[in-house]
Amino acid sequence: MKPPAAAAKPDGPHGFHAKILATGSAFPKKRLTNHDLAKIVDTSDEWIFARTGIRTRRVADIKGGDSNSGFALEAARKALKRAKLEPAGLDMILYATVSPDRIIPAVSCILQDKLGLKNIPAVDLSAACSGFVYGLSIADAFVRSGQHKHVLVVGSEVLTSLVDWEDRGTCILFGDAAGVAIVGRAEPGEKSRILSTHLHADGSLKELFWMEAGGSLLRVDEEVIRKRQNFMKMKGKEIYKEAVRTLVDCAIEALESNGLKIGELDWFIPHQANLRIIEAVAKRLDLPMERVITNIEQYGNTSSATVPTALDAAVEDGRIKRGDLVLMDVFGAGLTFGSALIRW
Numbered sequence: 581m582k583p584p585a586a587a588a589k590p591d592g593p594h595g596f597h598a599k600i601l602a603t604g605s606a607f608p609k610k611r612l613t614n615h616d617l618a619k620i621v622d623t624s625d626e627w628i629f630a631r632t633g634i635r636t637r638r639v640a641d642i643k644g645g646d647s648n649s650g651f652a653l654e655a656a657r658k659a660l661k662r663a664k665l666e667p668a669g670l671d672m673i674l675y676a677t678v679s680p681d682r683i684i685p686a687v688s689c690i691l692q693d694k695l696g697l698k699n700i701p702a703v704d705l706s707a708a709c710s711g712f713v714y715g716l717s718i719a720d721a722f723v724r725s726g727q728h729k730h731v732l733v734v735g736s737e738v739l740t741s742l743v744d745w746e747d748r749g750t751c752i753l754f755g756d757a758a759g760v761a762i763v764g765r766a767e768p769g770e771k772s773r774i775l776s777t778h779l780h781a782d783g784s785l786k787e788l789f790w791m792e793a794g795g796s797l798l799r800v801d802e803e804v805i806r807k808r809q810n811f812m813k814m815k816g817k818e819i820y821k822e823a824v825r826t827l828v829d830c831a832i833e834a835l836e837s838n839g840l841k842i843g844e845l846d847w848f849i850p851h852q853a854n855l856r857i858i859e860a861v862a863k864r865l866d867l868p869m870e871r872v873i874t875n876i877e878q879y880g881n882t883s884s885a886t887v888p889t890a891l892d893a894a895v896e897d898g899r900i901k902r903g904d905l906v907l908m909d910v911f912g913a914g915l916t917f918g919s920a921l922i923r924w
């Protein structure tokens with residue numbers, strides 16, 4: 581299924597454009613290597629690395645005081661400092677996560693309180709691994725409309741709390757992290773801007789990656805725990821195929837709607853679910869891996885945090901420079917998928 585062709589977005593009514601002013605990220609201290617995992621389930625460093633490209637991941641120490649909102653706070657503080665903004669300069673918080681501190685209240689409200697803010701809108705977005713790009717798209721619309729000047733977009737996860745540590749097919753894949761971006765107004769005539777966002781979903785594929793219990797349909801009781809229905813389940817091979825197809829389609833859609841060719845792209849930041857998926861997508865797009873930014877080897881799949889943490893690292897180490905053309909390309913449970921093309 582190819583996403584419907586969509587034109588690049590029009591200018592905002594006031595001629596405003598939005599850009600990413602600054603990024604930030606945060607990770608738990610605790611590392612879990614493939615060798616550590618081999619002591620928990622029947623697996624090996626060779627198998628995991630060969631099939632996924634992952635060597636290690638970070639794991640939150642919840643009893644030691646770590647939390648999803650705590651990582652988001654640390655990442656947000658870094659981004660605020662880089663943007664030379666006080667928390668009071670924020671107008672809105674969009675918080676993408678599938679592993680919030682609690683189901684009620686929204687973790688965006690918990691972060692708002694931790695930042696010492698009141699009254700500004702704060703909302704959680706449940707779009708799994710596509711959540712950060714969904715947030716970026718919404719922030720872009722609010723800034724271009726003139727309604728908000730500075731929107732904090734968060735992708736933060738403690739997925740290791742939803743992992744079945746007895747299922748070697750899934751527990752090897754995931755890690756914890758937070759990445760954020762502050763979206764604000766581009767100066768008139770400035771090249772840096774969000775050029776386009778394209779969002780899609782296909783709910784008919786909802787059972788490729790899901791958690792049966794924990795929502796209103798199935799309460800967590802003893803039977804649920806016995807059947808291990810309160811953990812993430814996935815159909816790995818089917819997701820793999822859908823991931824490659826949707827990532828390729830979304831990349832082509834973003835480039836075509838902006839009248840660009842793949843050779844004009846400076847950097848490609850795909851969702852980091854599996855290095856083999858990323859390599860297959862790059863090959864189909866005829867894009868050399870030197871222009872693909874990855875962090876999966878060190879951090880595994882951190883869902884909504886993969887793209888903002890990879891972006892943050894590449895900006896901070898100087899790979900991404902102002903003026904570079906950067907394509908973020910995502911897919912996630914739902915399925916959800918989409919892209920954001922930016923001139924950094």
Ligand code: ACO
Nearest residue numbers: 623627631709748749789816817819820853854911912913
């Ligand atoms: N260690 C050793 N052996 C394993 C492990 C493990 N950790 N996991 C599975 N195996 C075994 C299986 O039992 C099976 O053995 P069998 O042949 O004796 O039955 C064999 O390895 C092959 O298993 P498959 O599941 O067919 O392995 P596959 O090659 O498909 O790789 C993987 C599995 C890496 C999970 C792959 O399917 C994948 O990456 N899929 C995409 C998953 C993904 O993107 N998830 C992201 C979640 S969604 C999101 O991010 C939004």
